Amino acid sequence: MTPTLIECRGLARTYRRGPELITPLDQLDLDVDRGDFLALMGPSGSGKTTLLNLIAGIDRPTGGTLTIGGVEISGLSNGALADWRSAEIGYIFQLYNLVPVLTAYENVELPLLLHKLSRRERHERVATALALVGVADRSSHYPRQLSGGQEQRVAIARAIVTDPAIIVADEPTGDLDRAAAAAVMELLVRLNREMSKTILMVTHDPGCAAHANRTLHLEKGRLVESGLAAAH
Amino acid sequence: MRLLPVSYAVRNLGRSIPRLALSVLGSGLVVLLVLGAGGFVRGMTESLRRAGDGGNVLIMGIGSEESIERSEIPASTASLLQATVPGLRSEGGAAFVSPEVHVQLPIVAGNGSREGRLILVRGVTPAALLVHEQVQIVEGDWPRSGHDEILVGRLANTKLGVPQDALAVGQSVRIDGRDWHISGVLAAPKSLIDAEIWMPLNDLKEATKRETDSCVVATLGEGPEAAELADIQTFCRRRLDLEITSMSESAYYSRLAAFFAPIRVVVWVTAVLIAAGGVLGGLNTMYAAFASRVREIGMLRCLGFRRSAVIVSLVQESCLASATGTLIACAIGVFFLDGLAVQFSMGAFGLRIDAPALLFALSIGLCLGLLGALPPAYRCLKLPIPESLKAV
Numbered sequence: 169m170t171p172t173l174i175e176c177r178g179l180a181r182t183y184r185r186g187p188e189l190i191t192p193l194d195q196l197d198l199d200v201d202r203g204d205f206l207a208l209m210g211p212s213g214s215g216k217t218t219l220l221n222l223i224a225g226i227d228r229p230t231g232g233t234l235t236i237g238g239v240e241i242s243g244l245s246n247g248a249l250a251d252w253r254s255a256e257i258g259y260i261f262q263l264y265n266l267v268p269v270l271t272a273y274e275n276v277e278l279p280l281l282l283h284k285l286s287r288r289e290r291h292e293r294v295a296t297a298l299a300l301v302g303v304a305d306r307s308s309h310y311p312r313q314l315s316g317g318q319e320q321r322v323a324i325a326r327a328i329v330t331d332p333a334i335i336v337a338d339e340p341t342g343d344l345d346r347a348a349a350a351a352v353m354e355l356l357v358r359l360n361r362e363m364s365k366t367i368l369m370v371t372h373d374p375g376c377a378a379h380a381n382r383t384l385h386l387e388k389g390r391l392v393e394s395g396l397a398a399a400h
Numbered sequence: 401m402r403l404l405p406v407s408y409a410v411r412n413l414g415r416s417i418p419r420l421a422l423s424v425l426g427s428g429l430v431v432l433l434v435l436g437a438g439g440f441v442r443g444m445t446e447s448l449r450r451a452g453d454g455g456n457v458l459i460m461g462i463g464s465e466e467s468i469e470r471s472e473i474p475a476s477t478a479s480l481l482q483a484t485v486p487g488l489r490s491e492g493g494a495a496f497v498s499p500e501v502h503v504q505l506p507i508v509a510g511n512g513s514r515e516g517r518l519i520l521v522r523g524v525t526p527a528a529l530l531v532h533e534q535v536q537i538v539e540g541d542w543p544r545s546g547h548d549e550i551l552v553g554r555l556a557n558t559k560l561g562v563p564q565d566a567l568a569v570g571q572s573v574r575i576d577g578r579d580w581h582i583s584g585v586l587a588a589p590k591s592l593i594d595a596e597i598w599m600p601l602n603d604l605k606e607a608t609k610r611e612t613d614s615c616v617v618a619t620l621g622e623g624p625e626a627a628e629l630a631d632i633q634t635f636c637r638r639r640l641d642l643e644i645t646s647m648s649e650s651a652y653y654s655r656l657a658a659f660f661a662p663i664r665v666v667v668w669v670t671a672v673l674i675a676a677g678g679v680l681g682g683l684n685t686m687y688a689a690f691a692s693r694v695r696e697i698g699m700l701r702c703l704g705f706r707r708s709a710v711i712v713s714l715v716q717e718s719c720l721a722s723a724t725g726t727l728i729a730c731a732i733g734v735f736f737l738d739g740l741a742v743q744f745s746m747g748a749f750g751l752r753i754d755a756p757a758l759l760f761a762l763s764i765g766l767c768l769g770l771l772g773a774l775p776p777a778y779r780c781l782k783l784p785i786p787e788s789l790k791a792v
């Protein structure tokens with residue numbers, strides 16, 4: 169059996185707004201195995217993005233423990249957490265978040281600037297990542313010159329270029345048409361199967377969720393049921 | 401710390417050309433203003449400082465130490481001084497003792513202007529050229545006594561508000577209904593004397609119906625036999641009948657400079673206030689520029705870039721814009737402001753855009769870049785990453 173990569177125990181995130189306490193995530197227990205592909209579903213406001221952000225290390229839990237790869241995330245300083253993110257996490261956004269003034273190539277190169285690599289090593293990695301997502305011929309184009317689907321593929325190249333163990337994706341197909349969404353899902357499946365990336369994906373589309381190994385449902389900050397999707 | 405590439409900052413400048421133009425123009429104007437104020441203050445101070453000479457002693461009437469123009473001393477003072485105090489400078493038999501009359505007279509120059517404007521007219525003997533070493537005749541000749549001739553300073557036209565060629569050699573000016581011909585042009589670089597009119601001492605006395613001199617300027621000699629200021633002070637005290645007193649010429653002019661200190665303060669305060677307005681305007685454009693990039697900045701931090709790396713990049717961007725404006729302003733300052741003549745009650749002087757003024761302007765430009773970027777950058781970066789990722 170594959171060892172557990174992500175371990176949430178009693179995980180909670182509370183916001184205080186005036187006298188009011190908002191708890192988008194409450195007493196959540198979750199184990200994610202290495203190489204798993206997990207789909208997170210649930211109504212709007214159920215805490216899906218909140219959970220993703222905690223696992224991606226861009227937010228901090230207010231209760232419970234979150235251990236990833238044996239590292240207790242909430243114990244890291246801000247700087248150490250940033251370094252950890254840049255090594256372990258690839259984040260794919262719904263709205264791509266490419267830098268408009270950088271070319272596709274430069275956008276993908278961006279996360280590598282945080283690593284000790286020569287210009288040549290960087291070039292090789294960027295070229296590999298762009299080829300993998302199928303936009304190598306667009307590497308000198310700016311985001312405004314790309315279609316939404318191409319932008320998202322560049323964003324996926326950016327997420328995998330540092331070879332992180334975990335990829336989190338928040339509604340990665342939310343802004344795409346059916347064909348482009350299918351291409352993106354196909355890519356994610358390949359990343360999971362061929363490169364054994366552990367993937368957590370938030371989606372509203374059961375069709376997309378069907379590509380995952382299993383689907384979790386969140387409701388009011390709690391996991392309500394979990395099913396094992398049939399493996400292909 | 402891993403930084404963002406400089407090219408990112410450079411290209412961010414190009415996101416909005418109107419905003420870039422605004423930033424460059426704004427910082428350029430602020431720096432130009434500071435440069436103008438600095439040049440004004442330096443020019444004024446320097447012109448007063450250079451009007452006096454540390455080796456010269458002024459002898460003037462008791463009670464008029466504040467103003468040579470109000471001073472009256474007997475015409476015999478110069479020769480008495482020369483006869484009584486040994487050790488004054490002399491060369492080839494010519495003593496460095498210059499009796500002078502200083503008087504503000506309304507002068508009509510050029511055609512058109514009916515009303516005269518006040519300008520300092522100095523009645524002098526050829527000894528004036530000895531004691532005032534900074535003065536040179538750059539054109540024409542020394543005025544001949546009894547021929548109604550005068551010398552004009554190069555900035556006299558600024559003081560009189562007439563074009564340069566109205567005071568060219570061969571032209572004439574009217575003083576109290578009488579024509580005076582310009583026999584030559586004098587230059588005393590960066591000194592107040594540049595904005596004076598000189599004429600033979602006796603002619604001026606006759607024209608103004610006065611018998612007294614205003615002052616005597618004497619240069620102290622050099623070497624062990626040289627006279628000191630104290631010797632001249634003793635002479636003044638012994639000759640109670642002359643009612644004279646003495647002080648070093650540079651002390652007199654630095655006192656004048658101190659008298660104008662409030663003007664310089666007002667100039668600075670005005671410049672600083674307008675510059676502060678410029679900074680606020682600049683802040684505003686930067687707020688707008690950075691605010692539209694909150695989500696992108698959230699993404700950069702999500703990738704692992706530190707807050708500090710983002711700040712460096714934003715500051716680079718803002719400093720690049722302000723540096724461009726600053727350099728343009730400095731070029732304009734050097735080519736168009738430097739030497740630009742301004743008049744004030746004492747005379748006229750040229751703005752002085754020199755190395756210290758430029759250095760000061762450059763550092764102001766840098767501060768603009770920094771100050772303009774930091775508060776908006778802070779506002780963008782204080783948001784937690786999840787919230788910045790939600791920004792539109």
Ligand SMILES: Nc1ncnc2c1ncn2[C@@H]1O[C@H](COP(=O)(O)OP(=O)(O)OP(=O)(O)O)[C@@H](O)[C@H]1O
Binds near residue numbers: 183211214216218787
């Ligand atoms: N910074 C915050 N301050 C206060 N409340 C917050 C904050 N961020 C999120 N919340 C609340 O937490 C709850 C969960 O938000 P979250 O973004 O995780 O929902 P979601 O499941 O991703 O929804 P959606 O499907 O619409 O994206 C919401 O009720 C939201 O109002």
Ligand SMILES: [Mg+2]
Binds near residue numbers: 216217218338
């Ligand atoms: Mg969400």
